[in-house]
Amino acid sequence: DAGVIQSPRHEVTEMGQEVTLRCKPISGHNSLFWYRQTMMRGLELLIYFNNNVPIDDSGMPEDRFSAKMPNASFSTLKIQPSEPRDSAVYFCASTQSISPSTQHFGDGTRLSIL
């Protein structure tokens, strides 16, 4: 079975550019989470969707960050404009809401903002 699929795996771009990260959750999973991992702050939850609806976006750092889930099989995390401090590994995870804690992670997008 395919796991959570994220693209791109690596992204290098210049400060001020728009960045779009993509995620395809596991088929049948109705909960989707976006995380950010840095050396300083570890793994942090950014936003959580249930049945394509954003439920908790309290972890989104600022207005430059936005996330959408137009359907059950696709989500995006957008940063506009990007800044060097946004450099991190961004993970998407999915699960079934009946077992919300047991999340399956993708392999992440390593983002570098120059």
Add this chain to the structure above:
Amino acid sequence: GQQLNQSPQSMFIQEGEDVSMNCTSSSIFNTWLWYKQDPGEGPVLLIALYKAGELTSNGRLTAQFGITRKDSFLNISASIPSDVGIYFCAGDGTSYGKLTFGQGTILTVHP
């Protein structure tokens, strides 16, 4: 906010040795989980614990949900080289999977 203190930060052991790591929290969690992350990959779930006092095994891995609901430990017995990686504890104090992660334990196993 909630914080998890995971220790040790790193461990260097010989193949065949047993390993123990733990997490403590200032808050109560309903669920404790242990994940392993290999370089360039996402965390992989190892064990999930749902009840205070619960002791669960997965092969050579054993984890316990502390009675106070504020701590958990993970033991790895008879370590092998492929156990190398970063181990994270995570707690869920919500009903919808809002996980708080520990800082991670870096495990190195010498053959």
